[in-house]
Amino acid sequence: MGAAVLLLCVSFIFYKRRDNKKRTPFRRHDKQVLKRYDLGGDNGTSPASIETFLHNYTLGRPTRFSYKQLKKYTNNFSYKIGQGGFGSVFKGQLPSSFTIAVKVLDVATEKRWVFNHHVMNASSGEDSGNMDNGRVVDSKWHTCEGKEEKDMAMRMELVGLWCIQFEPSKRPSMRKVVDMLEGNVVIEIPSAPFDGRFPGSVWRNNVPIVQQLETTSSIEITQSSEYLQGR
Numbered sequence: 001m002g003a004a005v006l007l008l009c010v011s012f013i014f015y016k017r018r019d020n021k022k023r024t025p026f027r028r029h030d031k032q033v034l035k036r037y038d039l040g041g042d043n044g045t046s047p048a049s050i051e052t053f054l055h056n057y058t059l060g061r062p063t064r065f066s067y068k069q070l071k072k073y074t075n076n077f078s079y080k081i082g083q084g085g086f087g088s089v090f091k092g093q094l095p096s097s098f099t100i101a102v103k104v105l106d107v108a109t110e111k112r113w114v115f116n117h118h119v120m121n122a123s124s125g126e127d128s129g130n131m132d133n134g135r136v137v138d139s140k141w142h143t144c145e146g147k148e149e150k151d152m153a154m155r156m157e158l159v160g161l162w163c164i165q166f167e168p169s170k171r172p173s174m175r176k177v178v179d180m181l182e183g184n185v186v187i188e189i190p191s192a193p194f195d196g197r198f199p200g201s202v203w204r205n206n207v208p209i210v211q212q213l214e215t216t217s218s219i220e221i222t223q224s225s226e227y228l229q230g231r
């Protein structure tokens with residue numbers, strides 16, 4: 001009789017645990033993930049679609065701070081806490097009083113910083129000031145020193161855009177990446193990484209930001225035929 005009761009208890013506990021597992025696909029303490037998860041699917045445990053999930057997930061993407069903000073948070077870079085091979089690290093504090101470390105690269109002279117700033121904005125589609133009839137005038141790289149540096153910057157940005165294609169089959173192989181970086185092949189303008197579904201992509205309103213190149217440029221950039229077909 002005792003053994004039967006014990007067996008019943010064990011079965012009950014086992015059943016309960018299995019049931020709980022089925023209903024909670026995420027670790028319970030990971031509230032952040034649950035918050036972002038769209039409860040639109042079966043029993044509220046799966047998202048309505050992967051697109052919905054990714055869209056919600058991007059809300060939790062890394063935060064980008066402006067140089068002005070970082071200057072403020074670090075009290076004008078006044079408290080140096082370390083030195084790395086490529087720059088100095090400063091202590092700072094976010095408005096939420098969260099303590100942060102901010103690294104300033106040695107090469108970040110005013111001129112180069114402006115260049116990086118532009119490249120970053122271009123990648124996120126925030127460089128709207130440069131848009132001219134759906135095209136970005138060749139201003140992003142005007143702060144680069146010399147044609148070679150400018151070409152390299154363009155190459156790197158385009159390769160980066162190819163590498164973040166949502167569709168894995170569209171991402172280039174390492175061999176192709178090397179070829180593109182070395183300038184051995186023509187680099188096409190990739191199609192929108194997320195098919196224009198996400199805000200802040202390089203394709204604002206499905207209009208690609210196309211770089212106008214100098215005809216003398218050593219690299220050639222064309223729109224992808226795929227994109228043209230889709231128009």
Ligand SMILES: Nc1ncnc2c1ncn2[C@@H]1O[C@H](COP(=O)(O)OP(=O)(O)OP(=O)(O)O)[C@@H](O)[C@H]1O
Pocket residue numbers: 081082083084085086087088089100101103
């Ligand atoms: N998050 C942090 N908190 C506290 N101190 C930090 C932090 N990050 C960096 N430091 C300090 O700054 C120093 C340099 O850090 P950094 O990350 O720049 O080192 P590194 O990897 O050698 O640099 P590099 O990549 O430029 O060669 C560290 O040794 C440490 O003293």
